[in-house]
Amino acid sequence: MAVTAQRPEFADLLSLETIDRDIFRGSCHDGAPMRAFGGQVAAQAQIAAGRTVEPDRWMHSLHGYFLRPGRTDAPILYLVERIRDGRSFSTRRVSAVQNGETIFSMSASFQRPRDTAEEHQLKAPDVPLPETLRRWWGPIDEAPEYRPFLLIDVRSIPSGAEGAAHRPAFDPALAAADGMPRQNVWVRVDQPLPDDPLLHACALTYLSDLTLASTASLPYGAGPGRVDVVSLDHAMWFHRPFRADDWLLFAQDSPSVGGARGLSRGTFFTRDGQLVASAIQEAGLLRR
Structure with a gap:
């Protein structure tokens, strides 16, 4: 009898094991070779924090710092500190x-x-609708092997994601008169997610780390001596309810590059134009 491979679930990428009160354990897949994907680390930290908060309170902001490269061959412990629980707000600190x-x-x-x-x-x-654009990766059911990024759908505007780089080349016309490089992408988790606001917020943090830092490097990423990016910090604000398994437009720009650091900003909109979240990230720019 043939055994059918089980379809992987995006929610499993954010699942954590409870070790003790306010202590959780998870594992991460590759971002760079043998380096944990930062968006997944941040999203798992959110899950850990959310498990210590009353369910009627929704995450509205996070501020994180990437201190060392995470590895994919060892578990990560998430230690939560309960800083404050007030009448309307709760604050948590998480160390991975x-x-x-x-x-x-x-x-x-x-x-x-x-x-x-x-x-x-x-x-x-x-901008053009996502259905008119090409996706970066094929659907998971068509993939010859499991890769976590196949569980999401990303479509660049204009569609220029070629080859292994998976991102559009710099278009000077998108810099406009203010000189800022820009890129717009449609993103979503490519399978239905449970009706859990925390899970959708964490999924959006995961999605935001795919393209945000690269916005700063767009003018410098082609040809010999190209620039690689390493995330230094990441901040998110969640303004209105949304679903990460519905299409969201991620409009990004980079107001500054200097001192081997690049600052990128982004805003997420629903298909009907609702602004649901904002993100800011600073990245180190490393020339090969």
């Missing part, structure tokens, strides 16, 4: 520890949702 060293540190804040009359938002850019 591997082989006795802290590889990632994060502060996260949770809020009990509230409705207010005051509201405004940035307008979403006018």
Whole structure:
């Protein structure tokens, strides 16, 4: 009798084992060879923090620092400190520890949702719909072997993700008059996720780390002596409810590169133009 391989689940990438009160254990897949993918480390740290907070409080912000490269051949311990629980907000600090060293540190804040009359938002850019663009990787069912990134769908605007680089070449026209490199991509988890706001927030952090740092390196990434990027820190703000398994437009720019560091910013919009999250990341730019 033939055995059918079980379809992998994106939620499994963020699953953690409970070791003790406020102590959790996880493992990560490759980002670079033998280096844990930073977006997964940050997302697992969010999961750890969220498990110590009352379920009626949703994560609204996180600030994290990548301190050392994580490895894929050893587990990661997530140690949570309960900094404060107020009437509306809860604050947590998480340390991701591997082989006795802290590889990632994060502060996260949770809020009990509230409705207010005051509201405004940035307008979403006018871009082609994701169905008109080419995806970076094939669907998981068509993959000859399991790769975690096949569980997500990313489509560049304009579609220029060629070869192994998986990102568009720098287009001077996108820099506009202010000189900033820009890139816009549609992203989503390519399978239905459970109705858990924390899981969707963590999934979005995972997705944000795929392209945000590379925005700063777009003008310098082609030809001999190309620039590689290493994430230094990452911050997210979650403004409105959303689903990470629905299409989200990630509009990104880079206001500054200098001192071997590049700053990138991004905003996430739903298909109907709702601004649901913002992200900022600084990366080290390393020339080969």
